[in-house]
Amino acid sequence: MRQFMSEAEPVRGWVAPDLAAEFEGLGVYSLGVDRGSGRSPREVKGQLRELAGRFSGGQVVNMRHQAIPWAYRVFFRQIGLDPDEQRTPVEEIALRRMQDGGFKSQNLLDDALTIAIAETSVALRAFDGDRIDGDVGLRLTDVGEELEGRRGALPPGTLVIADQARPLGLLFGATAEGRGVNPKTKRMLLCAVGVKGVPDIAVEEALWLASEVIGV
Amino acid sequence: MPELLEQERPQSLATEHGEALLRNELRRQIARLEHQLSELWASAFPRRGFEWKVGAAGGPRILGAAELERVRDALVVRVREAQIELGRRADVEEANRVLVERMIADPDDYRWVRISNEDVGERECKHWHARPRWGFVGMLLGWWRVKMSSGCPLASGAPVGVPHQHLSLGEET
Numbered sequence: 416m417r418q419f420m421s422e423a424e425p426v427r428g429w430v431a432p433d434l435a436a437e438f439e440g441l442g443v444y445s446l447g448v449d450r451g452s453g454r455s456p457r458e459v460k461g462q463l464r465e466l467a468g469r470f471s472g473g474q475v476v477n478m479r480h481q482a483i484p485w486a487y488r489v490f491f492r493q494i495g496l497d498p499d500e501q502r503t504p505v506e507e508i509a510l511r512r513m514q515d516g517g518f519k520s521q522n523l524l525d526d527a528l529t530i531a532i533a534e535t536s537v538a539l540r541a542f543d544g545d546r547i548d549g550d551v552g553l554r555l556t557d558v559g560e561e562l563e564g565r566r567g568a569l570p571p572g573t574l575v576i577a578d579q580a581r582p583l584g585l586l587f588g589a590t591a592e593g594r595g596v597n598p599k600t601k602r603m604l605l606c607a608v609g610v611k612g613v614p615d616i617a618v619e620e621a622l623w624l625a626s627e628v629i630g631v
Numbered sequence: 632m633p634e635l636l637e638q639e640r641p642q643s644l645a646t647e648h649g650e651a652l653l654r655n656e657l658r659r660q661i662a663r664l665e666h667q668l669s670e671l672w673a674s675a676f677p678r679r680g681f682e683w684k685v686g687a688a689g690g691p692r693i694l695g696a697a698e699l700e701r702v703r704d705a706l707v708v709r710v711r712e713a714q715i716e717l718g719r720r721a722d723v724e725e726a727n728r729v730l731v732e733r734m735i736a737d738p739d740d741y742r743w744v745r746i747s748n749e750d751v752g753e754r755e756c757k758h759w760h761a762r763p764r765w766g767f768v769g770m771l772l773g774w775w776r777v778k779m780s781s782g783c784p785l786a787s788g789a790p791v792g793v794p795h796q797h798l799s800l801g802e803e804t
Contacts (some may be wrong), residue, residue: 422709429804434693436651436652437651437693444730450789476673476676477673479669479672479673480669480670480673485665485666485669488665488669489661489662492661492665492685492702492706493658493661493662493694493702494690494691494692494693494697495687495688495689495690495691495692495694495698495702496691497684497685497686497687498689499683499684499685500686500687501687533704555692555693570692572692572693573692574692574693585691586691587691588691603648615766621654
């Protein structure tokens with residue numbers, strides 16, 4: 416098990432050499448948080464309301480012109496995803512804001528990720544910190560490798576976020592069963608995926624912001 | 632046999648290197664086209680009826696040169712189609728703007744003509760309507776004017792029973 420317990424600094428994860436050679440600027444950072452999720456306190460709900468007030472329609476229309484959201488759209492295309500079918504995290508949040516007329520509080524983790532993604536546009540996700548073996552990184556799947564909870568093997572060469580033992584989830588996709596955060600989770604691992612055009616400082620800021628909202 | 636392998640290696644390495652360069656070039660082209668498509672998307676707003684989806688090649692994975700070419704070509708087609716459609720609509724909208732000016736100048740010649748904001752490529756629900764002043768009396772006496780509507784109805788909240796689907800970022804569903 417990874418020994419992090421509310422790390423002081425985001426940790427840069429590994430990227431498999433074949434993947435790094437193919438995608439310059441691709442990287443993953445993680446930050447351990449020594450607590451689980453749960454209900455959001457009033458202050459976080461207030462932050463969500465305030466954020467929704469600043470997140471206007473005009474901003475959403477111009478989002479694709481901004482460097483970071485555009486960088487994720489480009490990367491999605493380059494890895495075989497259509498960002499108009501499977502939205503990038505920041506566009507997913509923008510769409511939710513427009514549909515719901517605001518940001519509805521879900522739980523502390525999702526609220527923290529929503530705030531951090533909306534503020535920085537960086538792609539974030541989280542895993543159960545007690546169910547991770549070693550450092551987290553990005554790699555391609557081997558022949559016959561599976562994603563827990565999903566029937567059948569993944570196609571070889573699928574991009575996954577993984578620990579030393581197994582894939583934890585598809586890159587920008589589903590999380591392996593039992594590796595995500597659930598109500599019994601005691602420790603969480605926040606992960607940010609950076610692509611070419613997303614500065615490292617923005618990726619680190621996203622992790623800091625999320626952990627600050629979670630309150631560690 | 633070892634001599635053969637020795638001879639083949641530089642060539643296959645060169646081919647591999649060439650493939651990698653080609654993939655990089657295609658990714659650069661995809662990035663440029665995505666930028667153009669994003670600009671068109673913003674220019675097209677709030678107009679509706681455009682097709683923006685390009686289709687997924689099936690990922691996430693490293694796409695080969697042929698697949699990247701297909702993504703690039705699909706983007707080229709989508710950008711071209713959007714440019715043509717946007718240009719076509721801009722012409723229609725310009726003609727409608729001229730029509731509104733003429734209606735305002737001479738409403739009697741444009742009886743009952745109604746132009747909405749959408750017809751001139753703008754947001755909200757305003758419309759211009761050539762109508763008779765004082766209803767039937769104005770109609771009999773030929774007193775016509777252009778009436779501008781006051782805008783959209785007030786928001787009444789989300790429709791009941793329409794579930795919003797969204798992705799949970801951290802928690803398992």
